[in-house]
Amino acid sequence: MYKWFLAWRYLHTKLIAFFGIASVTLCVAMVLVVMSVMGGFLDTIRERSRGLHSEIVLDTGTLQGFPYYEEFQQYLQDNHKDVVSVTTPVIYTYGIFRVPATTYTRPSRVVGMRLNEYAQVNDFKQGLHYEHYFPGTTRLGPQRMPIGGIDDKQRLVLPADLEAANARWRESETDAEKKSEYTAHPYEMAMYPPYVTTQYPANRVYAFGDEGPGYVGPENSGVIIGCDLLNDRRNDGDFDRHLARGADIALTLMPISPAGNVTGEPPVRLPLRYVDDSRTGIFEIDDLCIYVDLDMLQHKLAMDPQTLADGGMTKARVNQLLISLRSGTDLETGKAIVAAAWEKFQESLGDQPSMTDMQLLSGVDVMTWEDLQRPFIQAVEKEKVLVTILFSLISLVAMALVGCVFYMIVEKKTRDIGILKAIGASARGVAGLFVAYALAVGICGAVLGTTLGVVFVWNINDIQAFLAALNPQLRVWSPEVYSFDKIPEIVNTWDALGVGVVAVLASVAGSIIPATIAGLIWPVKALRYE
Amino acid sequence: MLRAHNLYKSYAMGRASVDVLSGVSLSAKAGEFLVILGSSGSGKSTLLHLLGALDIPDRGDVEFHGKSVFQRTKKSREDYRNREVGFVFQFYHLLPELTVLENVIIPRLIGTPTFKWLSHRREAKKAAHAMLDRVGLSHRVKHRPNELSGGERQRVAIARALINEPTLLLADEPTGNLDEKIGAEILELLTEFNTAGQTIIMVTHDVRVAVRAHRQVRLTGGKIEKVAATKGSPALA
Ligand SMILES: Nc1ncnc2c1ncn2[C@@H]1O[C@H](COP(=O)(O)OP(=O)(O)OP(=O)(O)O)[C@@H](O)[C@H]1O
Ligand SMILES: [Mg+2]
Numbered sequence: 179m180y181k182w183f184l185a186w187r188y189l190h191t192k193l194i195a196f197f198g199i200a201s202v203t204l205c206v207a208m209v210l211v212v213m214s215v216m217g218g219f220l221d222t223i224r225e226r227s228r229g230l231h232s233e234i235v236l237d238t239g240t241l242q243g244f245p246y247y248e249e250f251q252q253y254l255q256d257n258h259k260d261v262v263s264v265t266t267p268v269i270y271t272y273g274i275f276r277v278p279a280t281t282y283t284r285p286s287r288v289v290g291m292r293l294n295e296y297a298q299v300n301d302f303k304q305g306l307h308y309e310h311y312f313p314g315t316t317r318l319g320p321q322r323m324p325i326g327g328i329d330d331k332q333r334l335v336l337p338a339d340l341e342a343a344n345a346r347w348r349e350s351e352t353d354a355e356k357k358s359e360y361t362a363h364p365y366e367m368a369m370y371p372p373y374v375t376t377q378y379p380a381n382r383v384y385a386f387g388d389e390g391p392g393y394v395g396p397e398n399s400g401v402i403i404g405c406d407l408l409n410d411r412r413n414d415g416d417f418d419r420h421l422a423r424g425a426d427i428a429l430t431l432m433p434i435s436p437a438g439n440v441t442g443e444p445p446v447r448l449p450l451r452y453v454d455d456s457r458t459g460i461f462e463i464d465d466l467c468i469y470v471d472l473d474m475l476q477h478k479l480a481m482d483p484q485t486l487a488d489g490g491m492t493k494a495r496v497n498q499l500l501i502s503l504r505s506g507t508d509l510e511t512g513k514a515i516v517a518a519a520w521e522k523f524q525e526s527l528g529d530q531p532s533m534t535d536m537q538l539l540s541g542v543d544v545m546t547w548e549d550l551q552r553p554f555i556q557a558v559e560k561e562k563v564l565v566t567i568l569f570s571l572i573s574l575v576a577m578a579l580v581g582c583v584f585y586m587i588v589e590k591k592t593r594d595i596g597i598l599k600a601i602g603a604s605a606r607g608v609a610g611l612f613v614a615y616a617l618a619v620g621i622c623g624a625v626l627g628t629t630l631g632v633v634f635v636w637n638i639n640d641i642q643a644f645l646a647a648l649n650p651q652l653r654v655w656s657p658e659v660y661s662f663d664k665i666p667e668i669v670n671t672w673d674a675l676g677v678g679v680v681a682v683l684a685s686v687a688g689s690i691i692p693a694t695i696a697g698l699i700w701p702v703k704a705l706r707y708e
Numbered sequence: 709m710l711r712a713h714n715l716y717k718s719y720a721m722g723r724a725s726v727d728v729l730s731g732v733s734l735s736a737k738a739g740e741f742l743v744i745l746g747s748s749g750s751g752k753s754t755l756l757h758l759l760g761a762l763d764i765p766d767r768g769d770v771e772f773h774g775k776s777v778f779q780r781t782k783k784s785r786e787d788y789r790n791r792e793v794g795f796v797f798q799f800y801h802l803l804p805e806l807t808v809l810e811n812v813i814i815p816r817l818i819g820t821p822t823f824k825w826l827s828h829r830r831e832a833k834k835a836a837h838a839m840l841d842r843v844g845l846s847h848r849v850k851h852r853p854n855e856l857s858g859g860e861r862q863r864v865a866i867a868r869a870l871i872n873e874p875t876l877l878l879a880d881e882p883t884g885n886l887d888e889k890i891g892a893e894i895l896e897l898l899t900e901f902n903t904a905g906q907t908i909i910m911v912t913h914d915v916r917v918a919v920r921a922h923r924q925v926r927l928t929g930g931k932i933e934k935v936a937a938t939k940g941s942p943a944l945a
Binding site: 180182183184187188191192593594596597598599600601602603604605607700701702705 | 757760762763782783786787788789790791795797801802803804805806810814815817818819822868
């Protein structure tokens with residue numbers, strides 16, 4: 179009993195105890211912040227990765243793609259309607275992206291897709307910018323450039339269909355704060371006074387001209403562009419858009435034959451029209467990808483059926499087939515079913531495919547979105563483990579510090595320990611007193627540290643904003659670099675509990691040596707201690 | 709009641725060893741007030757520590773109620789320190805973080821298992837208050853030791869030594885650090901306890917203090933030398 183009583187007394191009368199508590203507190207807070215931020219990072223990446231593809235993906239990993247995808251879509255439709263809900267083919271290739279009005283060129287990954295189907299298998303549509311404020315107006319088909327004009331009241335107006343779409347958004351948007359984005363953006367006004375309206379949601383760019391409102395220019399296929407490829411990300415995570423919607427884009431492509439050779443023809447040059455920008459939230463994707471219509475791209479890349487010299491036709495090819503499962507279907511079960519279906523389907527083709535096609539078909543893998551993202555997610559997972567280990571090592575330092583603090587206490591308390599022993603306290607009792615003391619220090623430190631850590635993580639973005647206001651160099655998390663606008667602000671309850679418990683155990687462990695020393699103190703020696 | 713046989717104790721001082729006690733034998737009867745005299749450095753404290761089982765002799769033994777102290781288990785020796793003897797030191801040795809009351813209660817706290825404490829607490833507090841009352845410090849219970857005078861501190865130490873109602877009180881120069889007047893008061897207090905039946909063995913180098921005792925012995929050259937009895941001693945009876 180006296181252990182607890184004295185431990186409690188020492189705890190609030192000894193200044194040195196506060197050093198012990200402070201070191202535990204800081205370590206707990208630090209480890210918790212790191213774990214939370216890394217964990218949040220991981221969760222966000224996982225969440226985004228899920229929305230990136232579809233549940234099941236058939237992929238060749240080659241540029242020339244694989245044939246018979248339409249037949250397989252039909253096969254799934256006929257045989258596995260209960261499992262498979264939507265399927266959509268995708269083409270991947272590489273090209274040179276250019277904005278003709280400027281000198282801007284970039285290599286880019288070109289994704290051919292059927293926008294409506296694609297939007298059904300993943301979250302792509304949620305990341306579209308103009309589509310959000312002007313629902314239903316983002317299309318990949320041939321289209322002209324919208325320009326704004328000025329009405330009789332000297333107000334800026336867009337073509338009627340865009341105005342109507344915008345009105346639909348305003349009606350459906352219930353969040354007053356989001357609606358209030360519908361205000362002037364002084365920064366942009368200063369930069370581009372002639373082109374930018376103050377009437378449309380902040381940071382959205384339309385061109386204006388005397389002939390407006392209306393549509394100008396030739397009918398070009400639409401292109402959706404990764405938001406980081408075209409725009410500048412500001413410190414607050416939003417974008418500065420410099421290019422008007424509908425602007426001309428030029429894309430240069432290299433068609434590849436089924437055997438994988440670049441065809442003899444000159445590179446294909448495609449005039450496109452910028453219809454929207456896409457934000458998946460993964461910088462590596464948003465800084466690289468542009469999205470065009472599948473059928474147009476397939477044709478331009480000569481991946482559509484071609485007439486052979488002997489009069490036959492080649493089969494159309496794509497690089498991926500995205501498959502979404504009916505809700506309630508387990509991912510791995512779905513994968514197994516689709517994989518089995520794919521085997522059966524290939525058998526059913528018999529010797530119908532050519533040798534090259536056979537090779538391409540045999541290269542197709544059936545994967546889940548997790549399989550696809552695994553290397554990426556695993557890398558981040560490893561990072562989390564690594565950083566946690568590193569910071570746990572720092573916590574070992576805290577443990578040593580607790581040990582030091584306790585050793586000092588024992589030194590200072592030698593006389594008192596002698597007194598306790600002289601009045602009948604046992605070695606175990608005295609050692610227990612210090613362990614109890616360490617337990618109390620650990621618990622205080624863990625509680626304070628967890629609180630500090632949680633409060634810190636919850637306000638981490640404000641803290642960062644404050645630091646950045648003091649000195650821009652102090653901005654550690656730059657939305658220009660990372661995929662996320664904000665540092666993750668969520669603390670996992672189990673992480674918090676785990677860190678707290680480990681901290682308590684560590685400080686108890688740190689006290690064991692000094693406690694043992696205290697227990698072994700010989701009463702007479704201690705009493706002669708002056 | 710207490711019997712020391714042929715106690716030897718020496719300390720290693722570098723290569724040489726200093727023989728502090730070389731064959732001390734001593735006994736005390738119940739109710740006796742025994743004073744051990746000796747010049748500074750003669751080994752009085754060493755002897756008292758052995759009697760109180762705070763240290764272990766090189767040779768010899770101490771018998772308490774006919775039972776060896778040094779052949780007991782560690783646990784039983786701790787109980788001996790906790791219950792059978794009370795110790796009063798020259799430098800008070802109170803715990804500075806605790807109040808007067810808490811300092812007095814501590815031996816009770818140590819002697820009571822945690823699970824029994826709750827039912828025991830009230831009674832222990834009462835005993836501590838009563839003890840402080842007897843040493844005349846009932847108005848100081850909430851104070852810290854550093855807020856007390858030397859004499860008051862020694863009173864607290866006496867209260868602490870006696871709270872578990874030990875059979876034997878061992879006092880190591882309890883007045884050594886006090887001026888004459890306060891020292892006399894402390895002696896008066898000890899005499900009161902002795903009159904009430906408390907067996908006391910006190911160590912001092914001050915002959916004037918020794919007159920209070922029933923019996924005096926002198927420690928010189930590591931041995932008990934002279935035995936002088938004062939009147940009224942149970943040793944003479
Ligand atoms: N731990 C120790 N190591 C070495 N020598 C010691 C130790 N403890 C005591 N001594 C020596 O033993 C001798 C007796 O010491 P002790 O404290 O018993 O004397 P004392 O009679 O109580 O003296 P005083 O009247 O000054 O208190 C002294 O010479 C002292 O130096
Ligand atoms: Mg002494």
